[in-house]
Amino acid sequence: MTRSNRPAVLDLIGNTPLVEVTRIDTGPCRLFLKLESQNPGGSIKDRIGLWMIEDAERRGLLAPGGTIVEATAGNTGLGLALVARAKGYRVVLVVPDKMSTEKILHLKALGAEVHITRSDVAKGHPDYYQDYAARLTREIPGAYFSDQFNNPANPAAHQQSTGPEIWAQTAHKLDAIVCGVGSSGTLTGLTRFFREADPSVEFVLADPQGSVLVDYVNTGEYGEAGSWAVEGIGEDFIPAIADFSAVRHAYSIPDAESFAAARELLRAEGIPAGSSTGTLLAAALRYCRAQTEPKRVVSFVCDTGTRYLSKVYNDHWMIDQGLLERPRFGDLRDIVARRFEDGSVVKAAPDDTLKTVFQRMRYADVSQLPVVDGGRVVGIIDESDVLLRVQDDPAQFDTRVDAAMTRSPETLPPDAGLDELQRVLDRGLVAIVADGQAFHGLITRFDLLNHLRRTIA
Numbered sequence: 001m002t003r004s005n006r007p008a009v010l011d012l013i014g015n016t017p018l019v020e021v022t023r024i025d026t027g028p029c030r031l032f033l034k035l036e037s038q039n040p041g042g043s044i045k046d047r048i049g050l051w052m053i054e055d056a057e058r059r060g061l062l063a064p065g066g067t068i069v070e071a072t073a074g075n076t077g078l079g080l081a082l083v084a085r086a087k088g089y090r091v092v093l094v095v096p097d098k099m100s101t102e103k104i105l106h107l108k109a110l111g112a113e114v115h116i117t118r119s120d121v122a123k124g125h126p127d128y129y130q131d132y133a134a135r136l137t138r139e140i141p142g143a144y145f146s147d148q149f150n151n152p153a154n155p156a157a158h159q160q161s162t163g164p165e166i167w168a169q170t171a172h173k174l175d176a177i178v179c180g181v182g183s184s185g186t187l188t189g190l191t192r193f194f195r196e197a198d199p200s201v202e203f204v205l206a207d208p209q210g211s212v213l214v215d216y217v218n219t220g221e222y223g224e225a226g227s228w229a230v231e232g233i234g235e236d237f238i239p240a241i242a243d244f245s246a247v248r249h250a251y252s253i254p255d256a257e258s259f260a261a262a263r264e265l266l267r268a269e270g271i272p273a274g275s276s277t278g279t280l281l282a283a284a285l286r287y288c289r290a291q292t293e294p295k296r297v298v299s300f301v302c303d304t305g306t307r308y309l310s311k312v313y314n315d316h317w318m319i320d321q322g323l324l325e326r327p328r329f330g331d332l333r334d335i336v337a338r339r340f341e342d343g344s345v346v347k348a349a350p351d352d353t354l355k356t357v358f359q360r361m362r363y364a365d366v367s368q369l370p371v372v373d374g375g376r377v378v379g380i381i382d383e384s385d386v387l388l389r390v391q392d393d394p395a396q397f398d399t400r401v402d403a404a405m406t407r408s409p410e411t412l413p414p415d416a417g418l419d420e421l422q423r424v425l426d427r428g429l430v431a432i433v434a435d436g437q438a439f440h441g442l443i444t445r446f447d448l449l450n451h452l453r454r455t456i457a
Helices: 008-012 045-058 075-085 102-109 130-139 153-169 185-197 213-218 256-271 275-290 315-320 355-364 383-391 395-399 418-426 445-456
Strands: 019-020 030-035 067-071 088-095 113-119 178-181 204-207 247-253 294-302 369-372 377-381 430-437 436-444
Touching: 008 075, 008 315, 030 153, 030 275, 030 436, 045 075, 045 153, 067 130, 075 088, 075 315, 088 130, 088 315, 113 130, 130 430, 153 185, 178 185, 178 275, 185 204, 204 213, 204 275, 247 256, 247 275, 247 294, 256 275, 275 294, 294 418, 355 369, 355 395, 369 436, 377 430, 377 436, 383 395, 418 430, 418 445, 436 445
Parallel strands: 030 294, 067 088, 088 113, 178 204, 178 294, 204 247
Antiparallel strands: 019 030, 369 377, 430 436
């Protein structure tokens, strides 16, 4: 038997399952989700990674051992890196700085070289991720810029694989497809396929609030883009390969609704998905619930939620971003990021060891811990306290916290003003918010900055 030189993992791309949403209200409609998260690289972008690379090989644009450059929100990079590394190519990726840590770590684990650039600049700026990638392509000898935003192999992947799969899986009974647009390859490729298979299938655009695409679909014009936290979809320009001709409905979805929908999908249906899937699901539910007669609707789980554990599924991050509501008090407790009463404070007990303190600081990425005894703060210990004890004798890691902590720390009552808080922070201290015997939490400079940012947002 002769072994093929084609990496076997590439044969796992595509033919993803289609599942019905059964525990979320879809009005009179039946809503199905195509689980693109089941691709080997974890997203729908595996398809275009394969198509763009093999198209470049056929056209002689990629020499053996060559370099592939791309601008990506993460998933296209992961798809490209999966395919390229399996085939022996070098991969250089430019990624905006709002991408999740999990995506960046996954890219690096695959052997990609990652350049992180600004997400707050528009097309034409030298630090805009597409312009940055184009510049790197010119600087790297013989590099191939896969350029998903202009590459015809991008929509071809969906015209030739995703579309036929959906058509077969729905037994040719389909009324609408809900899509998001990043590079627009999915929407354009599916539009081309269904124009031939069944022109009556209508497309629904799901767009993050702040993106210009809904305005463009509705009016043919658009203004300046805003900002949004959802990753992978939404644009501040119209991609060159975009085809909106079959779009009949367009929904602008706020970040909070997108993130809430993604979390509900996991709770209700057991499907972990990213923030872009939340946008698609929110738009699909709006569309389905607005119908007066039954329709069969398909949308996508664009990628796996496991690469958003630090964001979508992290309550602390969601609260910091203003995407998850919590009780408000109108005082300093609203600035506390980790409230003691919520059980979210990382703390130490007086009889813990310094080794325990060090491990908790490292785990939580903090430099100090309150020392709490019976709900009352009795001290505070920071990294300098630990270092002072152990630098000459590492055996001191077994020392009890109450032997090294700062005792009777200064506290602020919840009703103290911002001026009082600022004076504490200006002295290089962390503010301890406590009321009588009740400890509420700590406020750092970063917490105050985040509070002020949300105030003006």
